[in-house]
Every structure is written in C-alpha cells, then in structure tokens.
Amino acid sequence: MPEQDSPAVVWLRDDLRVSDNPALREAIDSGRPVLPVYVLDDSGGAGRPLGAASRWWLHHSLAALDASLQKRGSRLVLRHGDGAEEVADVMRRTGAGLLTMNRRYVRGEREQDDRARLAAEQAGAAVSDHTASLLHEPGEVLNGSGDRFAVFTPFFRALSGAGTPRDPLPAPAAIDGWTGEVHSVDLADLGLLPTKPDWSGGLADTWTPGEKGAHRRVDEFVQHRLAGYAAHRDEPAAEASSRLSPHLKFGEISPYQLWHRVQGADAPADVRMKFLTELGWRDFDYDLLDTHPDLDTVNVHRNFDAFPWAEVDDEVLAAWQQGRTGIPLVDAGMRQLWATGWMHNRVRMVTASFFIKNLRYDWRLGEQWFWDTLVDADPANNAAQWQWVAGSGADAAPYFRVFNPVLQAQKFDPAGEYIAEWVPELRPLDAKGRHEPWNAAAATDYPAPVVDLKRSRQAALDAYQRMRD
Structure with a gap:
C-alpha cells in the first residue's frame, strides 16, 4: 500500500475531543490520512470497567465526538474488546504506518499501551504518545x-x-480522513445505555456530554x-x-x-x-x-488493614444508597447523586464521613457505589477522596475528624435550601426543622435516623483507638 494511503491511527481513550488533542494533531501533521479509533474494553484487564452512570455519559460523548470528526472530514471507528488487540487489528487491516495516542495512567492501561506499541513497531509502524490529560x-x-x-x-x-502550562492546541478546521473499508461496530451495539428501567432521565436533564x-x-x-x-x-x-x-x-x-x-x-x-x-x-x-496502583482496594497507610469495620446491615446500606438515612444533608446528597450522577463536593465529604465513621462501614463499599453512580467517577480521584475521608490515604484527614452532618448543614446550608430541593418531605419545615426533623413539631413522612450521631461518633473513635493499640 502506498505511504500516502497508509493511515495514521489515533487511539482515543479519555481524550474525547478534537481541540488540544496532541495525538490527533500529530496524526494530522504527519500528512497521512487520519483514522480515529475508540475501543470499549470492559473486561477489567485494563482498569476498572466503567460504572453505569459513566457508561451513559460515554455513549453520548462518543456520539458527539463522531459528529465533530465527520464535520471535519473524518469519522470515528468503534471496536469492542481488548484495546491492544483491536487497535493492532485495525492497523494490520488498513496498513497503518503511524499509531498516536495520549497517555493513560492506570497500571493495566499502561500495560495494554505497551502491548499495542510493541505490536505496531513489530509491524513496522511508528508509535508516539503524549501528555494530554x-x-x-x-x-x-x-x-x-x-x-x-x-x-x-x-x-x-x-x-x-x-x-x-503549555498553550492548548487549536481545533483542526479540517481532517483528511482515511476513507478505506474497516470494520466498526454501531454505537448502540456497545450497550452503554441503560435498558429497562431507564433511570437516566435526570442525567439527560442535567448534562450535555461532549x-x-x-x-x-x-x-x-x-x-x-x-x-x-x-x-x-x-x-x-x-x-x-x-x-x-x-x-x-x-x-x-x-x-x-x-x-x-x-x-x-x-x-x-x-x-x-x-x-x-x-x-x-x-x-x-x-x-x-x-x-499505589491498587488505590481503590488497598489502604495507603497499611495500619488501617487492622481497622475493625462494622458488619454491614443490608437495610442500612440500602438506606444510605437511596437517601433514606434520616439525616437530611446525607439524604439530600445521595438523592442528588442518584438523580443527576453528581454530588456537591462538600456533601460528598459529609456522606462519605457518615458512611465510614457513623455507620463504620468499609470505605471500599462506599467507593464502589460512587464509582457506579457518578458521571465523573475517576480511578484516581474517587479512590483518593474516599481514602482521604477514611484517614487511610495520603494527605488524609485524621480518622478522628468526623463530619457532623447537622453542623455541616447549619454552616453551609443555613436555610436548608439544598435539603429542601432534594428531600421534598422536609420542604414544609423551617430551617431548624430541615436540619433536625426529629425535633420538629410538624409530622412528616421522613424516616427516623438509622444511627445516633453522637453515640456512633464515639464508637468510631473507640474503634480507631483499638486499631492504634
């Protein structure tokens, strides 16, 4: 195949954009026709498979990216499987002479990138990678x-x-896209969207991916x-x-x-x-x-391996997940998360502290729930933040720092506006009632607290002391 017809394959991953995309820019500047490729690899071999909310986002982000590429004269090839193997297959079938990609940082992703690099170089293609994320x-x-x-x-x-930091690269006005035949799966066939029941309506109302x-x-x-x-x-x-x-x-x-x-x-x-x-x-x-490549499963400070976590009560766990704990700020945050796939950062700390220190449940269980329900679930940020609250991570809050959700609400949501938005049962109450409905005279359908905040805080501190001893 003549070199001018030999494409440059751009392996896209967590860089679903055309502007400030060094891998795409190098492919364009190479003078070769450009072939962008995205591979959905949900095997777990190259990092954690995406949670449900992130899969919803990915579907719409890929659709937006393909439209942007087509507007410029290119297209997005979609594959499903092992990333290194699928990219190697695309390069072999198209006779590609260049593979460009932006770097990834999860251990399994790096290992997969090394395999793709080796396969491309053995086939005689050039390979380059870039810092972009x-x-x-x-x-x-x-x-x-x-x-x-x-x-x-x-x-x-x-x-x-x-x-x-370096100046961002401009978006290309046009892309010389490779026009040869190559297999691409349909976006719908990746199965990224929820089926029945479709719980994504709140996400669609809140976000515009792309x-x-x-x-x-x-x-x-x-x-x-x-x-x-x-x-x-x-x-x-x-x-x-x-x-x-x-x-x-x-x-x-x-x-x-x-x-x-x-x-x-x-x-x-x-x-x-x-x-x-x-x-x-x-x-x-x-x-x-x-x-710490096992950040989502292994304590950074290994002394926390001895922490005496409480046995999980499935009903209490479900109450936390569904925003029915009887603690208004916690419930508001968890309902916002379920409805929109996102939660305010201050409230993330409060809900995580309640989970870890008042319920005394293993931080990994909470991290897994956030991984599945957050549209911004990130392999570094999500795990690091949970370990920060637990006290087991780097630069962590000390374990004995327990966020009191009532005091946090009084300080940061003094009128109870956020609580009223997400916990409609408490809207008829005044600010004091919204913060402490168990002391309100008016009857509501709001549940009683699943745990006593003062006693559970002391139990957490006692458990921390047992770990230290």
Whole structure:
C-alpha cells in the first residue's frame, strides 16, 4: 500500500475531543490520512470497567465526538474488546504506518499501551504518545530531596511554580480522513445505555456530554460563577461549583484549556488560584495512583488493614444508597447523586464521613457505589477522596475528624435550601426543622435516623483507638 494511503491511527481513550488533542494533531501533521479509533474494553484487564452512570455519559460523548470528526472530514471507528488487540487489528487491516495516542495512567492501561506499541513497531509502524490529560507526568514533580510529595500543599506549590502550562492546541478546521473499508461496530451495539428501567432521565436533564457541552459549561462558569467560587464553593445551594469534573474525566476539555481559560478570566488572582488548586488535586491524585496502583482496594497507610469495620446491615446500606438515612444533608446528597450522577463536593465529604465513621462501614463499599453512580467517577480521584475521608490515604484527614452532618448543614446550608430541593418531605419545615426533623413539631413522612450521631461518633473513635493499640 502506498505511504500516502497508509493511515495514521489515533487511539482515543479519555481524550474525547478534537481541540488540544496532541495525538490527533500529530496524526494530522504527519500528512497521512487520519483514522480515529475508540475501543470499549470492559473486561477489567485494563482498569476498572466503567460504572453505569459513566457508561451513559460515554455513549453520548462518543456520539458527539463522531459528529465533530465527520464535520471535519473524518469519522470515528468503534471496536469492542481488548484495546491492544483491536487497535493492532485495525492497523494490520488498513496498513497503518503511524499509531498516536495520549497517555493513560492506570497500571493495566499502561500495560495494554505497551502491548499495542510493541505490536505496531513489530509491524513496522511508528508509535508516539503524549501528555494530554494531566498538567505533568506522574513522578515529575519532586521535592528538594528528589522524592515525591506526600502532602498536597507543597506539591501544588512546586507544580504551579514550575512554569505556566503549555498553550492548548487549536481545533483542526479540517481532517483528511482515511476513507478505506474497516470494520466498526454501531454505537448502540456497545450497550452503554441503560435498558429497562431507564433511570437516566435526570442525567439527560442535567448534562450535555461532549466537547461543545464542556466549553459551554466553561464559558458559563467563568462568566457568571468564577467570581464567587472561593466564597461560595462549599455551599451546595449556591451553585458555585464548575461541574466540569465529568468533562475532564472523559477528556472533552483538557486541563491546559481550563487552566488558561481561568487564568485569563476577569477575576481576582486569589479566586482564580483557588479554582486552579482543584486541577492540582487531580494531578496529585494521579501521582498517588502511580505509586499505589491498587488505590481503590488497598489502604495507603497499611495500619488501617487492622481497622475493625462494622458488619454491614443490608437495610442500612440500602438506606444510605437511596437517601433514606434520616439525616437530611446525607439524604439530600445521595438523592442528588442518584438523580443527576453528581454530588456537591462538600456533601460528598459529609456522606462519605457518615458512611465510614457513623455507620463504620468499609470505605471500599462506599467507593464502589460512587464509582457506579457518578458521571465523573475517576480511578484516581474517587479512590483518593474516599481514602482521604477514611484517614487511610495520603494527605488524609485524621480518622478522628468526623463530619457532623447537622453542623455541616447549619454552616453551609443555613436555610436548608439544598435539603429542601432534594428531600421534598422536609420542604414544609423551617430551617431548624430541615436540619433536625426529629425535633420538629410538624409530622412528616421522613424516616427516623438509622444511627445516633453522637453515640456512633464515639464508637468510631473507640474503634480507631483499638486499631492504634
């Protein structure tokens, strides 16, 4: 096959965008016709299979990406199976002379990428990979002794002090797409969407997956909410959050694009840096995943292996999952999660603390539920945040720090607006009643608490002391 007809295959993964996509840009610049490929690999061999909410998002993100590629003269080839094997098959059948990809960081993903690289090189093709989803490669940001940081604040100081992140790449106006025949499965055949019952209506009402949706959300955040982000980000009713986490997780926008967009915004420097710190946490969590590849199942601090977790009561577990614990802020968060696939960050900490320290259930059970129900479920961030709350992770909150959900609601949702939005049984009550309905005179259909907050807190502290002893 003549070289000019030999395509450059772009293996897309968590980078479902055409702008600031180094792998796509290299394929275009190679002068070869471009063939973008996405492989759904849900075998578990290359990282955790996506949860149900993330699968819903992926379906719509792939549809949006294919439309964007076709508008520019290309198309998206879809495959289902082992990523390395499917990509090798595409390259063999098309006679591809170049494989480009953006790096991944889960251990199984890296091993799969190595297999794809070896197969391509053995077939005589060139291979390249790029940094695209993080501001740095794990292990690049080191302290003065040449070691990795164990605490976030000095890590971010070093990361942000290392220079301005590179400028994002523009979207290509046109792509010379490869037009030969190659097998591609239909998007519907990937089985990403829920069947009966279809529980995704709330997700569809809340989100617009895809690159356009990501940039619309960035514009809205920067123009209308960034100025109040630092002051109101902990208030779940304030809508101060960017809600960009799922767009970042699927790579519909890059951290480079977001960094420069926020840095160029008309907002005080301390406000802009407060938001950019959250991008730093993403990088920090991936550094942690790089050194602890079993982050979702193994305690970073192994002394927590001896922690005396309580035996799980299935009815209590279901009450937590469904937002029926009788603790208003916890229930509001869990219902928001089920309806929208997302939960406010402050409330995530409160619901996780309640699960780990008041119910004293193993953090891994809660992490698994969030993995299945969050549209932004991320292999580094989700596990690191649960371990942070548990006290078993890096830079973790101490175990004896127990979030009191009533006090948290009184401080961050003083009028009970967030509670009223997601727990309609409590709307008729005043703020005090919404925070502590067990003390309200008016009768409601709201359940009694599944656990006494004061006694369960003390039981958690006693269990922590037994672990230390």
